[in-house]
Amino acid sequence: MEFLDRVGIKPSNSGVYCGRWIEAGGDEIASHSPATGGEIAKLRLGTVAEYETTVAAAHAAFLRWREVPAPRRGDYVRRMGERLRERKEELGRLVSLEAGKIIEEGRGEVQEAIDIADFAVGLSRQLYGLTIASERPQHAMRETWHPLGVVGVISAFNFPAAVWAWNAMIALVCGDAVLWKPSPKAALTALAMTNVCAPVLEEDGFGALLGLCCGEGSDVGAALTHDRRVPLVSATGSTRMGKLVGEVVGARLGRTILELGGNNAIIVLDDADLDMALRAILFGAVGTAGQRCTSTRRLIVQSGVRAELERRLVDAYATIAIGDPLDEDTLMGPLIDAGAVADMQTAIERATAAGGEVLRGGGRLTLEGDLAGGHYVDPCIIRMPQQLDIVCEETFAPILYILEVSGFDAAMAMHNAVPQGLSSAIFTSNISHAERFLSAIGSDCGIANVNLGTSGAEIGGAFGGEKETGGGRESGSDSWKAYMRRMTSTINWGNELPLAQGIKFGD
Numbered sequence: 250m251e252f253l254d255r256v257g258i259k260p261s262n263s264g265v266y267c268g269r270w271i272e273a274g275g276d277e278i279a280s281h282s283p284a285t286g287g288e289i290a291k292l293r294l295g296t297v298a299e300y301e302t303t304v305a306a307a308h309a310a311f312l313r314w315r316e317v318p319a320p321r322r323g324d325y326v327r328r329m330g331e332r333l334r335e336r337k338e339e340l341g342r343l344v345s346l347e348a349g350k351i352i353e354e355g356r357g358e359v360q361e362a363i364d365i366a367d368f369a370v371g372l373s374r375q376l377y378g379l380t381i382a383s384e385r386p387q388h389a390m391r392e393t394w395h396p397l398g399v400v401g402v403i404s405a406f407n408f409p410a411a412v413w414a415w416n417a418m419i420a421l422v423c424g425d426a427v428l429w430k431p432s433p434k435a436a437l438t439a440l441a442m443t444n445v446c447a448p449v450l451e452e453d454g455f456g457a458l459l460g461l462c463c464g465e466g467s468d469v470g471a472a473l474t475h476d477r478r479v480p481l482v483s484a485t486g487s488t489r490m491g492k493l494v495g496e497v498v499g500a501r502l503g504r505t506i507l508e509l510g511g512n513n514a515i516i517v518l519d520d521a522d523l524d525m526a527l528r529a530i531l532f533g534a535v536g537t538a539g540q541r542c543t544s545t546r547r548l549i550v551q552s553g554v555r556a557e558l559e560r561r562l563v564d565a566y567a568t569i570a571i572g573d574p575l576d577e578d579t580l581m582g583p584l585i586d587a588g589a590v591a592d593m594q595t596a597i598e599r600a601t602a603a604g605g606e607v608l609r610g611g612g613r614l615t616l617e618g619d620l621a622g623g624h625y626v627d628p629c630i631i632r633m634p635q636q637l638d639i640v641c642e643e644t645f646a647p648i649l650y651i652l653e654v655s656g657f658d659a660a661m662a663m664h665n666a667v668p669q670g671l672s673s674a675i676f677t678s679n680i681s682h683a684e685r686f687l688s689a690i691g692s693d694c695g696i697a698n699v700n701l702g703t704s705g706a707e708i709g710g711a712f713g714g715e716k717e718t719g720g721g722r723e724s725g726s727d728s729w730k731a732y733m734r735r736m737t738s739t740i741n742w743g744n745e746l747p748l749a750q751g752i753k754f755g756d
């Protein structure tokens with residue numbers, strides 16, 4: 250695996266970077282490939298002590314960085330994007346090896362990091378405010394945006410590179426520093442991303458802007474969320490984690506961007522193009538082994554096409570090549586660990602006990618040779634009599650619940666009756682239904698698509714979801730505003746001092 254050398258991964262590594270790699274004082278953990286169960290490399294976690302060093306260095310770097318003109322900050326990000334391009338293949342392979350995504354998706358994840366770098370470079374020349382008409386004569390009003398400080402980034406295992414890049418590239422052009430606490434399940438990718446990007450900043454003594462402190466949520470994660478030097482915490486992961494983080498950061502009146510669990514549905518109406526729907530459902534439900542926040546978990550299908558769609562899905566699932574994620578022909582790799590396999594089994598047991606009928610799959614798979622130690626499962630389709638409790642929960646595995654409805658209104662009511670609100674989709678050729686789905690009385694999600702699936706968002710739009718998904722927005726559109734503070738200024742260029750609202754005070 251010499252490609253690991255090229256992204257700076259050694260057999261044993263420190264998990265703490267603060268402008269340079271420093272000795273980490275925490276436990277040594279091994280990162281294992283979910284595809285084989287084999288060890289990839291070791292890594293020593295940071296402790297709260299190294300967290301302190303990292304945040305102090307990031308804050309000191311921020312004090313200088315905020316004075317660098319934004320387009321020059323953008324130029325550093327441009328060079329990071331170039332380095333990511335040069336190392337795309339190695340980084341993509343590492344994502345695949347460590348997170349178990351198929352290699353095509355591993356490459357796609359790095360491409361997403363490159364795309365957001367490009368976006369941020371353009372943005373660095375467009376951090377604009379407003380001028381506003383003042384009610385007072387010879388006065389001008391304007392709104393400007395300033396850097397916030399150190400942005401804490403807590404990331405999940407399933408997007409070990411892209412989620413950091415979404416935050417880091419935007420935060421850097423906004424004039425902020427970043428302190429990253431990655432998932433311990435995918436920490437080598439964090440090391441590699443830092444190894445590839447930080448040298449661009451190190452050249453001018455700004456390396457500490459990309460602080461990294463690998464650790465557990467309960468120590469390094471907790472230190473980060475309690476820390477008043479971190480005005481914004483962007484946390485991606487389960488709703489359980491988001492509630493904890495939101496409470497702690499909220500108690501100190503800090504800001505959060507919360508990107509939490511989803512329970513995404515595709516509605517298929519009788520007038521849908523079933524060929525397209527089938528492909529979208531397959532990618533959404535089986536792709537990334539159902540381990541995307543935007544994975545399709547519920548299929549809400551109108552009575553007239555339910556039987557045909559079910560039959561075609563069962564046939565299509567049988568053709569999915571399950572195996573080594575680094576093999577170009579594989580379409581579905583393993584789950585992240587044995588716990589995820591057990592969670593899938595429990596969910597299937599609960600669904601069947603509640604009256605669900607397994608149409609196919611659901612079992613644990615033991616593959617041959619090197620893959621025998623991997624965490625493979627057979628993707629599962631379950632027809633449910635109703636949207637019962639288990640369907641309202643996010644199980645991070647390839648389980649697709651099929652729910653039959655009589656028409657659009659019933660579909661819409663069922664669609665919105667879950668606690669999460671991330672991504673949603675409808676397949677229909679009826680423009681009225683499509684527009685209603687996208688209207689205020691339609692989908693209650695942050696992402697709503699027509700005639701395409703729930704997963705695979707582009708970086709140009711704002712990404713995030715409502716309700717228990719957390720309400721945060723990242724990536725494109727005007728998401729950058731969350732990484733800056735807004736200042737409203739009034740300038741009096743006359744010789745009088747008129748007060749707003751025409752108030753007279755001692756005149």
Ligand code: NAD
Binds near residue numbers: 430470485488713
């Ligand atoms: P997780 O919640 O177990 O862990 C996510 C991160 O939070 C890890 O870095 C973990 O160490 C940290 N953490 C845990 N407890 C913490 C605490 N008390 N304080 C601070 N940090 C803490 O999630 P996971 O299993 O790694 O990822 C899967 C979950 O992430 C799914 O629910 C998925 O939907 C969600 N996710 C959401 C998005 C999105 O954009 N909405 C994207 C990717 C993943």
